[in-house]
Amino acid sequence: MDRSSSGVTPGESGPVAGQVRLPETTSVLVLRQAVRAWLALYRPAGAVAVALSGGADSLALTAAAVVEADGVDALIIDHGLQRGSAAVAAEAADAARRLGCRSARVRRVEVDGPGGPEAAARHARYRALDDLRDGMPVLFGHTLDDQAETVLLGLGRGSGQRSLRGMAAFDDPWGRPLLGVRREITRQLCRDLGLRPHEDPHNSAPEFTRVRLRTEVLPLLEEVLGGGVASALARTAAQLRDDGEILDSIADRLLSEARDGSSLSVEILATAPGAIRRRVLRAWLIEGGAKAVTDKHLRAVDTLITDWRGQGGVAVGGGMPGTRLVARREHGRLTLAFAR
Template sequence: MARVPGATAAVRRAVRRVVADADGTVLVACSGGADSLALAAATAFVAPRAGLRAGLVTVDHGLQEGSAARAAGVAGWARAAGLAPVEVATVAVGRAGGPEAAARSARYAALDDAADRLDAVVLLGHTRDDQAETVLLALARGAGPRGLAGMAAARGRYRRPLLDLPRATTAASCAELGLIPWEDPHNTDPAYARSRLRSAMDELESLLGKGFRTNLARTAGLVAADCALLDEQAATLLSTVDTGTGLDVAALAAAPAALRTRVLRAFALRLGAPGSALTAAHVASLDALLTDWHGQGPVYLPGAITVHRRAGLLSP
């Protein structure tokens, strides 16, 4: 048996670990770039040997000339590689939150739809470099632990097999397999924050050392573990202070801030506040109803939600 080249073997191992507990169908979200193309090729090899059906979804955002042809080319390659089902999802990108956020929302809506119909797990091609960029952007934006935790390796139906591998490995795997990745022009377009950051990452690494990206990604893993524990404790606290008609002010006010603010965020989400619009400022205003109470009026949350402090309770 011919020896599998090193980068391709590494990507296959990463996929094998992630799909070990999957059942039925796995779908690769593939743009045609090096990361997702290497992931798709590895999944086409690994999944059938694990008794799984492996398919692919490529999303046409319609934002670039030739995007439909690019999506059709990815789909044609996927079918030839033995992936099935293969779908092209054509989406309409809105404007809410800016171009990056709007495209992301449209993309995930399409992936959710495909996963729902096919009862599938979705594999995403984010690498260690993407994780490092996410952490650095979170730092620049003043994010809390949730932002610094970066992208989760697994959340719901989504899996990110390549988070421990550098982007260079996926590029090398494509070269080993004779695959020609698509180079997304948005990756070098200074209109996008992540693109501007990517252009600076090499310089930062030259200043801070070659382990710069790895260390940022490691930070995300450490913070994510802490967040998971705090979230678990906050869920227990929420069940304790929830009276059925509101949150017990005295009991919640006595809790540590790290737990209290998590409970308030979870409470706001449960009331229907959209997570994408719920900010730290909203949570801080809710917290003031507990810890800086001087008879102030209600807090207004996204989603036309109003929270009052009345008769010792926080309630809508």
Template sequence: MVAGLLGLATAGRHRPVEHPPLVLVGCSGGPDSLALAAVTAFFAGRGEIRAGAVVVDHQMQPGSADVAARTAEQLRALGLEPVQVRTVDVAHDGGGPEAAARSARFAALDAAARELGAETVLLGHTLDDQAESVLLGLARGSGTRSLAGMRPRRGMYARPFLQLRRDETLAICRALDLEPWHDPANSDDAYLRVRVRHTVLPFLAAELGPGVTESLARTAGILGHDADFLDGLADQEFARIAQPGPPGAETPDEVSLPEDALRALAPALRMRVLARAVVVLGGYQPSQERLGAAEALLERKGSAGPVQMAGKVGAWRISRSQAVPHDGPGYGKLVFRRSM
């Protein structure tokens, strides 16, 4: 049961397998990821997997290198090997510090997995994190994908603790005499997520009942199925109508989308196709506000852009008032381009 929760393909007979897969734990040193590392080490001790870990030092707080080193020491004491500490530079490029840190973190985890040949990277998010994500999405007026929260599995990343409460991960650490690091940012009310955690959710639990956190997480699961279905349809439409450029390039720096084809799509698919163009060019998932601004270019009223999307990607249309051939590369299309 727990092996399935971890997203691991093991023999299921509580005995070593012939070629155990390498599984990495992305560990910050906090109670959630440290507890996950301990559980993963248990399976490694039975020979069902090989367990390693990656500690990402974002260098965003004084003493972060010492925290990373102490975390790596605890992980090795649990029996995880290899354990890597990866130091990253967080580049702020318009998406906000949290988004920039997340991008740097996943880039480091991706690189470690490739280098070490890991099949799975485990992340320590809990049911509480999922509920917080749903509330944050509601507060921001986000769409279905945002309200669906975090996926239990996406590509090589798995979140096996999404059904566990934060208190349970703390209990695991206490039972095993582990010393988790408590990020001071998690107590800083300047962050919206912290206010949701310490003020909003307790208020809702007091007024609506203690099961509100589980209900929010359950809502994320239901919406996740809907979002996956719509995303799949949008991917098909994007593949059908998108025109990446320059021709023959392995990595496009521009994507054109014919306006008539976009208008013919249902709104739910059209917004996803627009977002897909941004992500393909290396940008972040745009907010609904930014997507709405890009969609408004289809009305051909007012400015032809550019509209700045997330992650150094801009969108614009070629105005009909400009002297360009009607079959030119920008005419009758929305063009997304990555700035260098």
């Protein structure tokens, strides 16, 4: 790919905001507007980083960000999970420089840990991006379609409102400007610019749940319900996020009122609505070292407040091997400590 084939025209002074020009196609205008709106809300001045995989979504985001932001650094993570991954990362870095990024950095990571290869790769990727970002927010190319898949996955797993809220537009330092943009628009932008995105074979592998949602479940829902399902799911996520933020702010105030050192006052929590109280418990458990707090954990701890019969403590996720993190009720307070 070169400038003439991509349709991208560099400014004479180098890749800074306003000096890279893109053709005024519909896809370009949609992407630029989405990035501009995000920057106005969350990053009105200063450079940003873009997590660039080489796929259509992140390439389209990079192209738009270079025009709209004060400066863009491309961060490319090579997971090393596929043959030729180093070459894919190098091609993505080259594309970033051609699009006008002021730098393109590649980091090779080791993928291991619990939760299967998808979860391990995600953890490794985010750790590397956090290390590379130099204090800048990192933008991801997640689209409206990704948001719909996330909401549908959470709905199927019964994981509650927090999961149905989907991905946030900004969860410092992670930004997602394209949550209102359809995936087809990012692909069209790549075609308009003559970009050839990398097609990750994992994105079409049916052994992955999200792939089957994308290729089988959502198309069937669109057909049965007459279209608009992805947009409706994304709207649901936005509505639940607005509601959830209000509930979280109320819970934050209640948590402050209920604090008694590192423990919580049962008396103060007992009169609170259950939805607020369980938010308080979730924040308190995570603060105390709990991992992957589930609805089952929350409701079990909640019974120490609402259905106290002298029962013992509740083990929650967390702790080193051979230890458990246990919530107990003692003398009118909830305590949290490690136990063997």
